[in-house]
Amino acid sequence: MLDIKITKNPQPQAKPEGDLGFGRSFTDHMFLMDYTEGIGWHDPRIVPYGDLSLSPASMVFHYGQEMFEGMKAYKGQDGEIYLFRPEMNGKRANTTNERLCIPQLPVSDFVQAVQSLVSIDRDWVPSDPGTSLYIRPFIIATEPFLGVSPAKNFLFAIIMSPSGLYLMSGLKAVGIWVEDDYVRAVRGGVGFAKTGGNYVAGLIAQEKAQKEGYAQVLWLDGIERKYIEEVGSMNIFFKIDGKVVTPALSGSILSGITRDSVMTLCRDWGFVVEERPLSIDEVVAAHRAGTLEEVFGTGTAAVITPVGTLRYRDEVMTIADGGIGSLSGKLYDTVTGIQRGELEDKHSWRVLV
Ligand code: COI
Numbered sequence: 001m002l003d004i005k006i007t008k009n010p011q012p013q014a015k016p017e018g019d020l021g022f023g024r025s026f027t028d029h030m031f032l033m034d035y036t037e038g039i040g041w042h043d044p045r046i047v048p049y050g051d052l053s054l055s056p057a058s059m060v061f062h063y064g065q066e067m068f069e070g071m072k073a074y075k076g077q078d079g080e081i082y083l084f085r086p087e088m089n090g091k092r093a094n095t096t097n098e099r100l101c102i103p104q105l106p107v108s109d110f111v112q113a114v115q116s117l118v119s120i121d122r123d124w125v126p127s128d129p130g131t132s133l134y135i136r137p138f139i140i141a142t143e144p145f146l147g148v149s150p151a152k153n154f155l156f157a158i159i160m161s162p163s164g165l166y167l168m169s170g171l172k173a174v175g176i177w178v179e180d181d182y183v184r185a186v187r188g189g190v191g192f193a194k195t196g197g198n199y200v201a202g203l204i205a206q207e208k209a210q211k212e213g214y215a216q217v218l219w220l221d222g223i224e225r226k227y228i229e230e231v232g233s234m235n236i237f238f239k240i241d242g243k244v245v246t247p248a249l250s251g252s253i254l255s256g257i258t259r260d261s262v263m264t265l266c267r268d269w270g271f272v273v274e275e276r277p278l279s280i281d282e283v284v285a286a287h288r289a290g291t292l293e294e295v296f297g298t299g300t301a302a303v304i305t306p307v308g309t310l311r312y313r314d315e316v317m318t319i320a321d322g323g324i325g326s327l328s329g330k331l332y333d334t335v336t337g338i339q340r341g342e343l344e345d346k347h348s349w350r351v352l353v
Contacts, residue, residue: 002033002044002109004116009048015124020131020164022301027121027133027160031113034142035103037152044113046120049159057144059151065141067096067195070300071257072132073118073160073353075125076341081118081353084339086111088257093137095255096193101150102139110137111351117158118353126162132339134163134301166233166301167215173308173323176231176295177209178280179217180313184229184252186222191229191252198254202232214311216297220280222252228278234299235259236307238283239327241291248275258298262331264347271327280312287317294325304332 009028016025026049033044060066069089074082090107097104114135118125125133137158141151167174182205185191185198205217218236221227228247230236235256237246244266249255266273286292287310295307306329308322319325324332337343338350 002112002116004031004113005043005045006116006120007045007047008120011048016162020126020162022163022166023134023136023161024163025161027124027162029117029120030160031117031137031156031158033113033156035154035156041103041105041109041156044109046117052155052157054142055144057146059141059143059145062146063141063148064195064197065100065102065151066139067093067100067102067193068136068138069093069194071114071135071137072300072339073125073135074132074336074339074341075127078341080341081122081125082339082341083114083118083351083353085257085261085349086114086351088260089114089137092194092255092257093139096195097139099190099193100195102141102154105139105156113137113156113158115353117160121160122353124160124162128164130165130336132163134161135159136161163301165303165305166299167305173306173320174215174297175213175309175311176216176218176297176307177205177212177214178220178310178312179205179209180220180225180280181205182208183222183225184219187251189222189252192249192254194254199232206232212311214309218310221250226279226281228280228283229253231297234297234302234305237262237294237296237298238278238286238292239294239325240283240286242293243272243274244327245274245276245278247278250277256298256300258300258303258335261335261347261349262298262304265331265334266327283310284312284315284317287315287319292317292319294327295319296325296328296331298331304328304335 090110
C-alpha cells in the first residue's frame with residue numbers, strides 16, 4: 001500500500017467547455033513517484049499539475065526508455081465514477097516494463113495511484129455522451145547519462161485529460177489506409193509493448209494516409225507485409241460471413257483491453273470468434289465475395305470505431321455501406337453502457353472510484 005503525500009492545487013483551473021477533443025486539457029493534479037536503484041519506488045505524491053524539471057541528459061531524451069498506458073474514468077448516470085478493468089492496465093504495464101528494462105511496479109500500487117488521483121480530480125470527469133476522463137500513466141528514464149544501458153533512475157507519472165472520442169465526433173465510420181511500404185513492428189521487437197517508439201515509427205505513414213484522406217493506417221506484418229496487425233491507435237476486427245475475426249497476438253501487436261472485452265462479449269452473444277493470422281488478401285477476397293460484413297477498431301481511446309472504407313493499393317473497399325454495422329453499434333452501446341454503470345456488468349469489469 002502506497003503512502004501517498006497530497007499537495008492540493010491552490011489555483012484550480014476552469015474546466016474546458018464544449019467539444020473537448022482528445023488530450024488537450026489537463027486536470028488540476030498529477031501523480032509522481034521516483035525510482036532509485038537500491039531503494040526501489042519511493043516518494044509517491046499527488047501535486048499540482050505542472051511542468052517537470054529534468055536534466056537534459058535524462059536517458060529518456062536520448063534512447064527513448066519510456067512506457068505508457070491508457071485508461072479512462074467514466075461518470076455514471078448514477079453520479080458515480082468508474083474505472084474499467086484497471087488491473088489489466090497494471091499487468092500490461094509490467095509486460096511493457098519487462099521488455100524495456102524498466103523496473104516492475106506492483107499492480108496494486110499502480111491501481112491505487114490511479115484511484116487516488118481520479119478521486120482528487122473527480123469533478124473533472126465529464127458526463128456528456130462519448131466523453132470521459134482519459135488517464136495517461138507513464139514511466140520515463142531520468143538518470144542523466146549518455147551511455148546506452150538501462151537507467152538506474154525513473155519517474156512514474158500519471159496525468160489526466162477530460163476528453164471526447166479519439167477519431168470522431170459521435171459514432172461515425174472512418175476511412176483506413178492499408179500500409180504496405182512502411183512497417184510498424186516485427187516479432188521479437190517491441191510491438192507488443194506500449195512505448196512511444198512504436199508510435200513515432202508510424203507517424204510518416206499516418207501523414208501519408210491523411211494526405212490521401214484517410215484517418216489512420218492499418219499495419220501489415222513486418223516480414224511478408226501480408227498479415228494484418230493493428231491500426232495506429234487501436235486493434236482491428238473483421239466480421240466475415242457471420243464470424244468475428246481478429247489478428248492473433250503474434251508478439252508484434254498490442255494486447256488491447258477493449259479487444260479482450262469485445263471478444264468476450266461477442267462469444268457471450270454466440271458469435272464464433274477467431275484469433276488467428278488474417279491476410280489482407282483474405283479481406284480483399286471477402287469484400288469481393290460480398291462476405292466482408294463489418295470492420296471496426298477497438299481501443300481505450302478509440303472505444304469501438306467502425307471502419308467505413310479500407311484502401312489497399314488501388315482497391316477502395318466500402319464496408320457496411322460506409323456506415324455503422326449492427327455489431328459495431330451494439331458493441332459500442334454495450335461497452336460504453338457497462339463502463340458508465342448503465343448495463344449489467346456480469347464479468348465484473350467495472351471498478352468504483
Ligand atoms: C489508448 O487507446 O489508450 C491509446 O493508448 C491510444 C493512444 C495512442 C491514443
